[in-house]
Amino acid sequence: MYLKLGSRKTIVVSSPDIARQVLQKHDQVLSSRTIPAAAAAYDHFKKSVAWLPVANQWRNLRKICKEQMFSSHRLDASQSLRQEKLKKLCNYVHDCCINDQVVDIGGAAFITSLNLVSATLFSVDFAQFNSNSSQETKELVRGLMEVGGVPNLADFFPVLKFIDPQGILHKSKSHISKVFVIFDDLINQRLELRSESLDHSMRNDLLEAILNYSQTNESELTLDILKHLLLVSKTSL
Template identity: 35%
Template sequence: MERELWLLWATLAVSLLCYLTNLLRSRPGSARRPPGPWPLPVIGNILDLRGNQVHQKLACLARVHGPVMRLKLGLTTAVVVSSRDAAREAFTRHGRRLAARPVPDAAQAFGFSERSMVWLPSSDPRWKNLRGVVATHVFSPRSLEAARGVRERKVRDMVRYLRARAGREVDLGDAIYGGVLNLTSSTFFSVDVVGFGGESVQGLRELVEDIVELVAKPNVSDLFPFLRPLDLQGLRRHATRKIGQVLRIMDGIIDRRLAEASSSAGGDSLDALLELLSEGKISREHMSTILVDLFVGGSDTTAITVEWAMADLLRHPDTMDKVRAEIKGALGGKEIVEEHDTANLPYLQAVVKEAMRLHPVAPILIPHMAAEDGVEIGGYAVSKGCTVLFNSWAIMRDPETWERPHEFLPERFLDKADKVGFRGKEFEFIPFGSGPRLCPGVPMAERVVPLILAWLVHAFEWRLPDGMSAEQVDVTEKFTTVNVMAVPLKAVPLVAISYLAQNSIVSETSQHSNF
């Protein structure tokens, strides 16, 4: 009991000291700091962010305090960027200085943050090496083209799964998520993680979800860094166990591949990494970590984006009819959608962009950190070590930039299709971030998301359950680790095209997947 009381008093004393120090630093004559809501002693502005829609709370605060805003979160300081112009200045003038990451305590478990390209600082040679490996051997045009057949086959598996449930209500988000998990795992290491026979591999989905939740969960060790050695909530301890399990699964996949008589399983990403391993260009531990990074980063973003797009289309049946007509016209007499077909579907592409604009999967991206002094955004100084949050949700709904910003209007992207892309060069549209920390999986996402959406619209007519009207589709957001639908999307698929009843998709010999 005495130890707990001592710890409580020590925490309050250190926090109060830091609070008073910050007040002294803010006197006239000191560096101009961003405005923000007045912080409470010790806890700062934590109470201002209560709820599960943090990005919306930050947007409301920014409307009062401005597009460059300062928050105190315990003993840590965060600067929130909420406008296109401020984001442009930050990424173009200070991209290198802001390319570090504040590492959550749970991500340090098992030394994972020292191995993962998600958390390594961009100044670290290991980060540059890992990003180069992924860009060259996983997401290059040549590598993506080589795996195109696998992706198309896995999307057809998803269609078969839904066809078997035609006329019945399905949890569309769950079906999409299961299909995307298998698409991702099959592309990277030729294994289905959903419906696969190996029990350890089937558990990979749950393990990854647990790790992401542990890393993203509010942690007193992150708010008061001097408490990290105590791990009061046990999050790092739990993360150590989970990360160890998922890395063992990846090591098992690698070992099985090495033990195969033929080292090739069809030219997947694992084969490319094994070749680099044999040449001494990557280590074994970095190899397994790369697989974890690829699997985690390539699953959630794709599945959730497709689910949001389908929700928007179900709310706007006229728009879905336009997409279906465009697909039918572009395919001619062909009934199977192939990946390269989506490049000739500008309205479908506009729907994808509009869904990403309204519902970015990572509405505040992954936090950045100022690695050195000298950063100034909007005339305000951002000190070294400060966390910098880019509220992409607010940026992509800014009425100063977007007309009728809260409405679903894919047509807004038709006139500027060649000007607004996914690579964060137009700072009013940054669903994947921008600068050195731009998501490396963009080349795959811009192929896979339109392909899945095209299949879902082309292969099925969709009805809402229980006589629900389009206006009743609930698009309330819930931000946990990512921005998901607060109410799962339910719909009834009805077979729409003839080939499903008679030819290639049904007669394929690939195993039916149970998502």
């Protein structure tokens, strides 16, 4: 089936025979994804495993994700962390019931998910229940997810990318810059701890695992690419 979405030509594969050709015989040729305009912020599409074409850099980042993020060992190791965050959520709901307070189920679930991801990445909680100080972080993450999912006219009419009629690229740059400031602080703090003492307390999080991997494997993983990798992890875990 042929569709034209704006000026984008799109083929819908609905035949089993054609699907076999696309997914098995010509999978590498057709594996690249259409890059949305929002991914152009800070050249994210050039450094992210989500948007890179199949090449050496993509394979290296994919290997890191497979071994350090989605391995059965890593998932098993984070089981207690998931239980801890769920227990905090239950305790919060219980306290609200005792105090006759309204429970914002959506907000509570969002904070729990956000803290689970941030603890998995950095061993810290980015938000707290009933805390105004964490509202900015929640809004930042929510805004980042929104600009990545909202329909963008510039994606259907590429000539509009330079105009950015909906301001999505501008918002994407703003959100990513703020996230990178947070990442820079956390990464620098961890690097300082590692440099001050060789036997510093090892943390069982993704940042520690990636830093260890980059040292032992003499990887070409720069801090800039690391931040883009963590950005993908934060929005996908």
